[in-house]
Amino acid sequence: MMAKVGSMINPYVIHPATILEKIREAEDINTYRLQLVEEGTRQLFRFQAGQFNMVYQFGVGEVAISIVSDPDEPQILDHTIRTVGRVTKAIADLQPGEALGIRGPFGEGWPLEEAKGRNVLIVTGGLGCAPVVGAIEYIFRRRAQYGSIKILHGVKTPHDLLYRERFDHWRRAPDTEVLLTSDQPDKTWRYHIGVVTELFEGVTIDPAKTIVLMCGPEIMMRLGVPILMRRGIPATAVYVSLERHMECGIGLCGHCQMGPYFLCKDGPVMRYDRVEQWLGRTGV
């Protein structure tokens, strides 16, 4: 929807979107199913899995939220939002029928074309699974075009496990493994106990055929990717979705820098070898 160089279109314009549904994922997390109000804007809107929108609450402000719904149905936009700050608290009060604003889509998404014909290893931690959910759904809708799928997901506590039904659904699919782990389990926890990188030991990996999509805390990437590299996966086959303060979405406000990158336009999905030297540096 957003036009680039040479266009007269204003990249700051916010488009109203109606909340069709509000799905409660957890106590402080909701998924908002949105539809752009303006017919013309809705028709033109296209996105890739892993891209984000700036979501606006009237009179309060904007936040960057990844789009988790299917890119082939761009007239419906799902955003999973956790109530953490000023804007998201105001959004939490909204109900179906009310409006949010949308500006986007922005950034580089997951390399789902490049992943075709390959095994896909998805490694996520905590709420980090939201940006990759769209990618998983995308792959499942085109299941025959991809090799084996392995989803390794770690949470701090069982309470943090979102999208439970989706994990169960994916687990039952052919040639698909879903492994879950929790740092601090409770009595009901039936899966692994520990951090997500421990799950690597339980999966077989064909390094030449595998592409890795990773999303979650940076510490997980810094600890996890070297293990995968030792198992023969090149850094160029690993993609990570990174987070920084994003305000403008168009690489102009300066907040989302990580080394030489503006993560709002060069990312949020970055190939690991490009960001390896910046991950883990303090203050970057």
Added chain:
Amino acid sequence: MGTASETHAVLPTTDFQRLLEALSMKGYRVVGPTVREGSVVWETIRQVSDLPIGWRDQQEPGRYRLEHTGSNDIFGVVHGPQSLKPFAFAPREPLLQIERSKNGFTTSSTFPQSEKVAVIGARACDLAGLAVQDRIFLEDAYRDPYYAARREGLFLVAVNCTRSLTTCFCASMETGPRVSRGFDLALTEVDDSFLVEAGSEAGRDLLSGLSLPPASEDLIGEAGSRIEACARNQVRRLDLARLPQALYEAHEHARWDEVAGRCLACTNCTMVCPTCFCHTIEETPDLSHQQSTHVRLWDSCFSQQHGYIHGKNIRPTIKDRYRMWLTHKLASWIDQFGTSGCVGCGRCITWCPVGIDLTEELPALLTSGVQSSIANQQVGDP
């Protein structure tokens, strides 16, 4: 092209008012440096006497003073805290007016009114800074329509520098002291006359309207040698030869702690910098909560909230923020925009309350000190 004397005209200082009037006649609001509260700031001017005639600035780390010399020089003051930045990248820019409606809300873009503004007295470093901002706001993936609207109306009358401040280092940055591009008219003040050159079609048009006599080879030669002397007199320099990589590699250098002990994180350096472009967007609803204005404001990487991300600050310490600023300015800027973010104007040195001098900091950071290698910063095995 003809000889130099065919492209260069001469304007006697006593006729300077004619230039102001010619610009007014073309519909420009004329803006120039004016003395205010011990410094110079850009103001709308009507006559030559509004300009800082007979004043001179002395700048040192953390110090700015104007002194009256009693001369008739119009452009004795090199520069004040403002570069050309505020003219195109407004410190406060309303972006949108948003109104509640039955479908939620409607938005309208609040583009600035196109205004023709002639700025008199821009220096080579200022033009270089504006070119860097043009690259960011007009020539990147997205074109900023607010910046574009303001930028379009600018007519730039540059002044070649014939006096260097102790804080100047444009010669080493190859951005000055002579203006080379991006101007409509360029002036060199030589005693009681100005050498005038046009740098654009609009400039040539204005110049031909003034019907000035051609400049003598002597005047052209004298102007040139004064500009060259100005370059030679610069005492500060910056060597970018090993950048950006060398600064990336200095990430754990002990000097960052040392400079952070002096830095107040006051944001002055970023406010006076001609190229710093960070901004934040503020939402200001009216009391009825029926209307809201979406406003862009200058931000600084030294501010608390700059590195904020859901409950966490990526750069909580002053060390993190100074390192962010200098590494961005001198290193990552090159990767991002193909140019340094520093133009050598020296404002960040002068206007730093504690006189932190990046021309001292960079060499210190590039000298091997207590420095842990990058490899050790990478987490290997869990």
